[in-house]
Amino acid sequence: MHIPQKTLNDGHRIPYIGLGTYQIRGGQGIDHVLAAIQDGYRLLDTSTNYDSEGIVGEAIRRSGIPRADFTVTSKLPGKYHHYDDALMSIQESLCRMGLDYFDLYLIHWPLPKRDLYVEAWKALITAQKLGLIRSIGVSNFEPEHLDRLNKETGVMPAVNQIEVHPAWIQESMLQANKDRNIVTEAWSPLGRGSKVLQDSAIQKIAAKYHKNTGQVILRWHVERGIVPIPKSSNLLHQRTNLAIFDFKLTSNEIEAINALSQSNGRINNQDPNEYEEFD
Numbered sequence: 001m002h003i004p005q006k007t008l009n010d011g012h013r014i015p016y017i018g019l020g021t022y023q024i025r026g027g028q029g030i031d032h033v034l035a036a037i038q039d040g041y042r043l044l045d046t047s048t049n050y051d052s053e054g055i056v057g058e059a060i061r062r063s064g065i066p067r068a069d070f071t072v073t074s075k076l077p078g079k080y081h082h083y084d085d086a087l088m089s090i091q092e093s094l095c096r097m098g099l100d101y102f103d104l105y106l107i108h109w110p111l112p113k114r115d116l117y118v119e120a121w122k123a124l125i126t127a128q129k130l131g132l133i134r135s136i137g138v139s140n141f142e143p144e145h146l147d148r149l150n151k152e153t154g155v156m157p158a159v160n161q162i163e164v165h166p167a168w169i170q171e172s173m174l175q176a177n178k179d180r181n182i183v184t185e186a187w188s189p190l191g192r193g194s195k196v197l198q199d200s201a202i203q204k205i206a207a208k209y210h211k212n213t214g215q216v217i218l219r220w221h222v223e224r225g226i227v228p229i230p231k232s233s234n235l236l237h238q239r240t241n242l243a244i245f246d247f248k249l250t251s252n253e254i255e256a257i258n259a260l261s262q263s264n265g266r267i268n269n270q271d272p273n274e275y276e277e278f279d
């Protein structure tokens with residue numbers, strides 16, 4: 001399966017689709033990630049918060065595929081935004097995964113009320129210089145957070161992973177990332193398996209291309225320049241979610257999906273300016 005790649009502002013390249021691993025855990029989880037790898041997934045998204053770093057590392061080893069072929073992403077939890085804590089957490093995550101570097105490492109949430117994300121960013125810059133991380137990025141950052149990182153460190157993130165799906169299309173945040181030469185990754189790209197997968201407008205488009213609604217939604221992300229990271233533990237879903245590079249949506253079809261956006265479309269009402277991670 002050929003998966004196109006997207007070039008980041010630091011010159012590194014990442015696959016145009018990845019596997020999300022939120023709620024994939026334990027021994028069964030290893031099998032689910034391994035199956036995805038065998039189907040062709042090479043971008044794997046985990047986080048310290050997901051308790052899945054260990055099983056993702058194990059699935060990579062069991063696959064027998066060279067480490068260098070993968071783009072492994074993890075994320076810094078909010079409780080470790082202090083500089084020394086962040087460096088410790090990155091090293092601990094690498095040990096849990098059994099890896100000696102991350103391809104991509106993100107600050108999971110900005111937590112602006114705690115106001116430590118610049119300190120965390122400085123730790124990511126140091127970890128990159130130490131060779132522990134190839135590309136550094138953020139998640140759930142708003143334009144003012146991105147600009148503050150750049151102003152205080154001179155380093156703009158390579159990636160901003162944000163909530164995007166047909167009910168929450170994020171036009172202005174996509175533009176904000178683009179203006180700063182930041183690649184957008186979409187979390188919950190399928191709306192976390194919500195009713196959008198049964199939407200009649202998307203079903204109509206899917207029928208035209210002999211695809212399923214999940215494939216149409218994932219293709220919609222790609223057409224918008226976004227790297228989606230759908231989670232699936234289901235073999236058929238994993239496989240069909242990858243098969244999105246052999247058709248193209250028209251601009252009218254993209255607009256029809258954009259029109260499904262809702263003013264209260266966020267999945268869990270997770271506003272990055274308000275959201276607090278659990279400690």
Ligand SMILES: NC(=O)C1=CN([C@@H]2O[C@H](COP(=O)(O)OP(=O)(O)OC[C@H]3O[C@@H](n4cnc5c(N)ncnc54)[C@H](OP(=O)(O)O)[C@@H]3O)[C@@H](O)[C@H]2O)C=CC1
Binds near residue numbers: 188190215
């Ligand atoms: N940075 C951040 O703050 C966040 C990051 N993330 C990341 O993004 C990833 C993806 O987001 P997530 O919230 O998991 O939601 P997704 O939008 O990826 O949806 C996952 C759900 O959709 C189902 N599904 C997957 N493919 C299909 C399909 N083809 N047809 C029907 N159902 C399907 C899955 O079930 P099944 O397993 O049965 O296929 C699962 O229930 C996460 O796993 C995580 O890695 C997520 C949230 C926040």
Ligand SMILES: O=C(O)C(=O)[C@@H](O)[C@H](O)C(=O)CO
Binds near residue numbers: 022047268
């Ligand atoms: O999954 C993640 O990366 C999260 O940040 C969580 O907030 C998740 O989106 C969630 O819904 C927790 O209730």
